[in-house]
């Protein structure tokens with residue numbers, strides 16, 4: 001079932017130098033229970049797009065429907081009611097510093113008019129759900145960034161929303177905390193069947209939790225598809241750059257150049273694995289079946305929500321013809337092979 | 344020593360202190376309410392905020408600036424006709440109240456506005472994203488989140504109000520200012536003047552102490 005439908009949406013801001021097209025003719029359908037990622041560089045229009053999903057911004061053109069509410073049209077109390085089903089978490093958490101953890105989580109329940117007893121019960125559930133037991137009475141200033149975001153998530157889940165919007169929710173966190181928060185989001189998505197829309201400029205975040213991804217550039221969605229497909233076969237230049245963020249260690253280009261000098265004999269080969277192939281014992285078989293030596297130079301495997309993806313650089317050396325046979329063998333395993341340096 | 348104590352006129356001093364405390368408390372309460380209201384209006388009608396309205400914003404802004412700039416002693420004189428209609432007399436503690444409040448409320452309104460502007464816009468937006476209406480935003484976000492600044496602002500205002508009451512006293516409102524002027528200055532009794540000064544200082548210190556205490560316990564940042 002479609003949970004979010006964005007049709008021909010445009011957002012134009014007036015500015016001194018004419019108009020800024022922050023979002024330019026975007027069409028998206030996001031399914032119920034999906035974790036959908038939007039990636040793009042700064043200024044691409046990601047925040048503007050996500051803010052139109054809960055009516056914090058109104059589109060200049062087009063329609064936005066979320067959980068059967070035409071968010072781009074409804075106003076006043078209807079919009080406020082709809083917003084209780086479309087929660088949001090933020091890069092800088094946006095907690096009320098004058099309230100404790102418990103009171104912060106209680107805030108949306110107060111707004112929804114939930115009775116005091118019900119509130120206390122629900123807040124306890126939420127504190128458990130996000131793993132903040134023992135910190136109920138702390139103030140935000142006494143929490144770490146990761147804990148603050150947990151409060152943000154608990155608060156966002158308080159009224160049992162259908163959709164969770166995440167605007168750079170992990171960008172202010174260190175890598176380890178980012179992973180913990182992402183795990184929590186996946187857990188919530190599985191347990192509650194919540195639809196999650198997440199924007200980021202880090203491919204790592206997309207790779208780790210998203211099912212599908214849209215790449216934004218200059219207000220437009222330039223590429224979209226299941227995360228694994230996009231990783232396997234990025235079309236646009238910008239997408240390739242994002243994919244490289246996670247698949248290729250930064251030094252790769254430089255390394256390959258050195259490899260050529262270091263291994264004048266044999267071949268340096270880059271293997272790309274996708275999906276199940278990443279988990280097969282390919283190298284073992286390669287050595288067992290061929291008269292060659294295999295040196296593993298560098299490699300990385302990434303796990304996405306719909307399969308794994310990886311690259312491996314190896315050096316093959318052996319009698320004439322044997323190396324070529326080995327490469328042909330690899331090819332039969334649905335693994336991408338690219339000869340980088342020829343001895 | 345007996346002579347010294349006699350010079351002070353304890354009964355009159357106590358009475359004057361009571362009058363000062365009375366004028367200060369009533370005007371602080373009224374200033375807090377009116378200033379908070381004006382400050383909220385200034386903030387909410389400003390550009391990009393919930394009730395954005397250029398006209399209302401500039402009108403309030405002008406009024407606030409004008410009344411904030413008039414020296415208090417002149418304000419009292421200007422307000423004589425108004426006070427007479429309102430209170431019926433120009434003498435006594437009650438007669439000082441309109442001028443005290445009109446003099447201090449605009450001053451406090453600006454402090455409220457500044458305090459509200461310090462609130463992170465993201466927090467207001469977050470509450471709106473949870474479905475908060477304007478009432479929720481004002482009473483559950485704006486006021487609680489700016490509470491320490493609102494309290495330290497009213498503390499400063501209250502201390503200036505003590506000073507204002509002394510000025511008002513000179514022209515007949517009673518209180519410690521009146522006491523110091525009439526019993527001390529005009530009768531050339533510097534001990535009385537000094538005692539009145541000490542009494543005012545004690546009041547100011549107590550206000551500062553209470554204000555600092557509440558600023559501190561509400562500040563959870």
Ligand SMILES: Nc1ncnc2c1ncn2[C@@H]1O[C@H](COP(=O)(O)OP(=O)(O)OP(=O)(O)O)[C@@H](O)[C@H]1O
Pocket residue numbers: 013014015020021022040041042043044045046047048049201
């Ligand atoms: N309120 C506004 N008024 C005018 N221009 C705006 C406004 N908000 C955003 N823009 C412009 O719209 C464009 C898209 O901004 P947006 O914040 O959506 O980008 P973003 O992809 O979220 O970037 P970042 O990663 O830096 O958060 C930018 O050029 C920005 O300057």
Ligand SMILES: [Mg+2]
Pocket residue numbers: 046047048168
């Ligand atoms: Mg942004």
